[in-house]
Amino acid sequence: MKVTVLGSGGSEGIPVPYCDCRVCKGGDHRFRTSYLITVKDKNILVECGPDFRAQQLKHNFSLDYLFISHQHNDHIEGLHDLRHIMLISKVKMKKINLLVSNKLHKDFLDKSIVEKEGIRYAYNRLIKKKKFNLSLMDYYKEYNFKNFSMFLFKNPHENKVCDAFLLKAEGKTIIYLGDVGKFYSKSIEIINNTNPDLLIINIPRFYSIKPKHVGIEDLTDLKAKKILISHFSHRTNLLHHEIEKEAKKYNNDMIVAQDGLIIDV
Ligand SMILES: [Zn+2]
Numbered sequence: 251m252k253v254t255v256l257g258s259g260g261s262e263g264i265p266v267p268y269c270d271c272r273v274c275k276g277g278d279h280r281f282r283t284s285y286l287i288t289v290k291d292k293n294i295l296v297e298c299g300p301d302f303r304a305q306q307l308k309h310n311f312s313l314d315y316l317f318i319s320h321q322h323n324d325h326i327e328g329l330h331d332l333r334h335i336m337l338i339s340k341v342k343m344k345k346i347n348l349l350v351s352n353k354l355h356k357d358f359l360d361k362s363i364v365e366k367e368g369i370r371y372a373y374n375r376l377i378k379k380k381k382f383n384l385s386l387m388d389y390y391k392e393y394n395f396k397n398f399s400m401f402l403f404k405n406p407h408e409n410k411v412c413d414a415f416l417l418k419a420e421g422k423t424i425i426y427l428g429d430v431g432k433f434y435s436k437s438i439e440i441i442n443n444t445n446p447d448l449l450i451i452n453i454p455r456f457y458s459i460k461p462k463h464v465g466i467e468d469l470t471d472l473k474a475k476k477i478l479i480s481h482f483s484h485r486t487n488l489l490h491h492e493i494e495k496e497a498k499k500y501n502n503d504m505i506v507a508q509d510g511l512i513i514d515v
């Protein structure tokens with residue numbers, strides 16, 4: 251299994267337009283956070299954010315599966331481009347296998363609770379035009395796909411939940427947590443019982459900003475062979491090499507995400 255970091259930036263990316271802070275002027279470049287997990291010859295795109303178009307053009311990946319964790323713009327805005335590619339430009343593409351929880355799918359289809367009208371439109375059009383094969387999942391149940399299995403769970407994130415998954419393939423395990431405001435105890439149990447080969451978590455400010463995001467100090471009790479930290483905001487006030495240095499103080503098995511980084515699992 252292979253994980254490619256397509257983007258490692260927070261919701262505004264780095265650099266931020268018009269910002270002259272030391273991070274934005276420091277030479278780091280981070281697209282909005284997204285990952286490509288490659289299992290055999292199949293790709294799972296994890297999140298479809300605002301930089302999806304640029305990420306696809308840069309890495310030229312095929313899109314077999316798409317996982318979306320929650321409704322925040324930095325995780326779904328690329329659906330607009332996907333709608334244009336598949337429905338307006340009518341580029342010939344095979345159907346994408348959409349991996350989402352039943353809960354998130356219902357939220358997308360439910361007019362009353364969606365704040366981001368435009369994204370809901372893109373999602374609904376792609377569903378209506380049958381561009382997705384729907385693999386709707388319930389939490390705490392394992393689902394088998396061709397070369398991998400997926401088990402969904404969740405954690406609170408702002409006033410919603412963010413869906414997480416445990417993926418098993420080729421005898422290895424990856425846990426993807428996405429954005430986490432705090433951990434449910436059940437999630438900690440899942441992580442520690444699995445002791446995954448790779449744990450992926452978003453910590454935008456590096457340190458915790460409760461209740462929005464946990465930080466590095468919340469990861470010390472988690473059991474994982476390697477932890478990939480990502481989704482960094484310029485508000486960390488830390489350049490990439492400084493994040494690496496700080497992370498070492500907490501755990502030697504911490505990998506700091508950088509755009510284009512490839513991790514063999
Ligand atoms: Zn800045």
Ligand SMILES: [Zn+2]
Nearest residue numbers: 320322407429
């Ligand atoms: Zn979020």
Ligand SMILES: [Zn+2]
Nearest residue numbers: 261322324429
């Ligand atoms: Zn986010």
